Amino acid sequence: MIGMDLREVSAPIVVKTQRRRNLLTFLMVLGPGLIVMEADNDAGAVSTYTQAGAQYGTHLLWVLVLLLPITYFIQEMVARLGIVTGQGHAAMIYRRFGRWWGNFSLVDLQIANFLTLVTEFAAISLAMSHLGVSPFIAVPTSALALVSLVLTGSYLRWERIVIGLCLLDIAWFAMAAICGPNWGEAVHRALIPNLPKGGLSAGLVYLIIALVGTTIAPWQLFFQQSCVADKRLRFADLKWARLDTFIGAVFTILVAGAMMLVGDAAFRGHIKFDNPAQMAIDLLPMAGPFVKNALLLMMVNAAVLGTTTISLSSAWAYGEVKQWPHSLHKSVREAPGFYLVYAFCVFAAAGLVLIPNAPLQQIIVSVQVLAGLMLPSAIIFLQLMLNDRELLGDQYVNTRWNNIVNWCIITVLFALSLILAAQVLLPTFVPSL
């Protein structure tokens, strides 16, 4: 409910028509779905999508379109489970599968999240240094701002600010338009699966797997379920939560497509780059200063969005398992452990980036492997819980159609995760590039 103050929202609102009631209820529910989807376009995603555009032009846009229903199906299940149980994902794994699986999920999540946070701060450091700001100023300042963001003791305040940051990603559409892609060709390639010249090479397979891994991340499952529980969404809100998730999925895929189109400008200009910040500089003569500056700022925005959501997924999961108070409604005094975990994640990751010669490349590789390890296991637990009639009752369990789609998705994700891990860990035997 952007634009309303907290007192207005806390009081019941009287409306006269059904349409206004629906609109208002939807606006009140809107948030977790949009945020979880858009925050997934984090610094790593900016790098992967622009790289895909720079290497293969618009040839891989169809992969994004294919990922739209997949990401929606997975997150819809998460939202449903969150609304029906009122509990986070980590808490439910502990409760229904026991200590061993609970600890495995929690430890894996915390390590993968922490390493991802390091890459987010590395992106902030890189982008801000290209804008003329020293990393020793940019990184601590952003870490402090990110911790302050959650310390207000108000879920709504946090949600409004983060939705605002999500909407800033509209700038990607302007950047893509300025880069002047061939729109007809882009739409055609988005709708009809096609391969670039050279066919299905090892490098292309690696990039497609990286696109899937970037678009569907393990922390998203934990984040959205905890967020839905913290927002106290009601059974009647389920249809609006589904719409929120669907809008989030569409917006995210469109933004990801815009990132690929910006990368496509580098492809057309035969520009080679190591990271998106370098690409922004190299695109200056071709696309002008707006694209350069906006790209660097959007990199920072992506990293900020990623950091706040990933740190929150860690703090919520830890709080749920330890049975500490864990809510953004609570003040620091009421939930010290929850805020401490969040602040520790942010400051430790920021501190690591500032260490000279920190092994960032090894960290990026570890993130890919851990995400590969984590995603199939987290999705298996999700699928099993969504078939748990004892827990959810007949009304909220998966339908047969849900299960057919989900098992197909799970099978593909298992296979892709194994291939990705093999390419990263055993490059001699399974070449990637």
Place this chain on the structure above:
Amino acid sequence: MIALNNDCLTEELIVVHPLFDEPEQKRTGENLGHMAMSRGVRFCLLLLRAYLIVMALMLAAHVAMSATMVTHR
């Protein structure tokens, strides 16, 4: 929650933000204990264990190969 108020002249619909609504009774599963180990659940967990073992073996091979490279340097 959302309530419907009828008086003789107008229909009034009340909308309450989820954060400020009456708490609902959720299905937390607190008293259910662990999930019943049906054949399907057992098979899924077995598959997951096999997947994790393969991943661990790949990681071990990666560490062994990296260690060999460092030793040869």
